[in-house]
């Protein structure tokens with residue numbers, strides 16, 4: 503038996519209303535920066551967080567100059583104690599958190615068998631443990647404030663279509679999809695007015711291909727890239743701002759799946775239809 507899923511927050515509250523509070527990780531660049539811009543443009547108060555101290559302060563200053571009420575926190579989201587501190591600062595500064603975007607991420611491209619232990623630790627730390635820490639550190643307090651809310655976890659198309667040369671990334675992003683679905687079920691089962699979306703972008707031109715810029719030296723040992731990860735034949739048909747607009751819309755409407763690129767939808771369905779049959783894994787269209 504399946505129970506019907508809600509399509510909007512139970513009480514119909516809009517988590518994106520002016521004065522409400524959004525927290526965005528990975529907010530110094532790309533999709534996170536675009537989400538922070540969008541939330542600020544809606545009149546929300548925004549906590550921008552990133553491991554890139556200069557970048558996140560610059561982003562916060564720019565938003566502040568435009569009149570937004572923002573706060574920058576330097577956080578390495580792979581570290582639980584730093585995410586706890588981010589939550590402490592967000593609640594201390596603004597008294598509430600309504601929208602949490604667990605968005606920071608990195609990618610390492612190499613053949614599955616060549617990835618080093620440090621590659622796995624880095625990618626799983628930033629792409630998966632960050633979301634685990636975010637849910638653990640924020641959601642109990644969001645429940646306790648009893649004022650509605652929404653959690654957006656950034657996965658990837660790779661979370662639905664595991665791709666070659668991206669075993670660690672695909673593993674992390676698939677786990678983010680699974681975690682998001684379980685979180686949704688748990689909140690729904692308890693009748694809690696907090697929505698969940700899993701953000702699965704296709705290719706968007708950001709600085710993701712230059713992820714190594716923030717790699718900690720303690721996890722420096724890495725596999726040689728087995729050929730350049732390519733996006734041949736794939737145009738960045740969507741800007742980060744467009745994709746962030748889809749996120750805002752999903753938060754407003756309580757949509758769970760945020761698949762930015764329509765062209766992947768049929769491939770995802772093909773893969774789903776193959777599960778449990780003799781079909782071999784579907785070859786994804788990119789990378």
Ligand SMILES: NC(=O)c1ccc[n+]([C@@H]2O[C@H](COP(=O)([O-])OP(=O)(O)OC[C@H]3O[C@@H](n4cnc5c(N)ncnc54)[C@H](O)[C@@H]3O)[C@@H](O)[C@H]2O)c1
Pocket residue numbers: 527528529530531532533534551552553554557577578579580605606607608628656657658659702703704705706707708709710711712713716
């Ligand atoms: N751009 C794409 O095509 C694409 C596609 C699918 C999914 N994604 C996902 O979108 C998210 C945002 O990536 P993006 O494309 O904007 O890339 P980006 O590199 O432009 O931005 C990622 C941000 O995360 C920050 N970051 C890296 N390590 C961190 C850490 N340990 N703690 C805190 N912050 C850290 C970086 O400093 C950067 O500001 C990631 O989760 C990525 O996996 C991107």
